[in-house]
Amino acid sequence: MNLMIKVGYGMVILFLLVGCQKEDQLSSGLVDEALQPFLEAFESEGLARNYQPVFSTDLVHMRLDTLPNSVTGQCKTYSDGRKEVVVSSAFWAQATFYEKEFLVFHELGHCILDRVHTESTNDRGQCNSIMHSGQGTCRNIYGAGTRRAYLDELFYYE
Numbered sequence: 001m002n003l004m005i006k007v008g009y010g011m012v013i014l015f016l017l018v019g020c021q022k023e024d025q026l027s028s029g030l031v032d033e034a035l036q037p038f039l040e041a042f043e044s045e046g047l048a049r050n051y052q053p054v055f056s057t058d059l060v061h062m063r064l065d066t067l068p069n070s071v072t073g074q075c076k077t078y079s080d081g082r083k084e085v086v087v088s089s090a091f092w093a094q095a096t097f098y099e100k101e102f103l104v105f106h107e108l109g110h111c112i113l114d115r116v117h118t119e120s121t122n123d124r125g126q127c128n129s130i131m132h133s134g135q136g137t138c139r140n141i142y143g144a145g146t147r148r149a150y151l152d153e154l155f156y157y158e
């Protein structure tokens with residue numbers, strides 16, 4: 001996140017804005033193609049729940065990269081307000097579909113929905129939200145059978 005990187009991104013964004021005026025579209029060349037389907041799923045699941053996000057192409061950056069220690073994903077906020085989801089390429093290489101979706105939706109929960117962590121737990125010790133930190137004690141049961149309820153919570157949490 002040094003100055004060179006910021007300047008580099010700034011130039012890329014300027015180019016995209018000049019070349020494409022669709023600022024309200026999620027899709028952009030700044031999203032890694034491996035992550036793109038998950039971003040599109042996030043958008044469609046949000047829209048299906050009447051969530052009306054203010055998306056812009058210069059807000060959503062997503063890439064795979066090396067992350068320190070056991071960090072699997074991050075939502076970075078830059079000084080100019082832009083945000084970027086970085087997903088661990090090592091994690092991505094071995095994760096299942098639902099592990100990938102959980103991680104991307106969690107990070108987009110930070111970056112797009114401005115959600116913070118919650119360790120809220122049901123009476124069986126299961127996490128009530130995909131916005132749990134992973135550092136707490138609740139058990140993550142995100143999967144085919146729980147996806148709908150978790151996404152309802154994600155987009156309806158207010």
Ligand SMILES: [Zn+2]
Nearest residue numbers: 106110117133
């Ligand atoms: Zn988080």
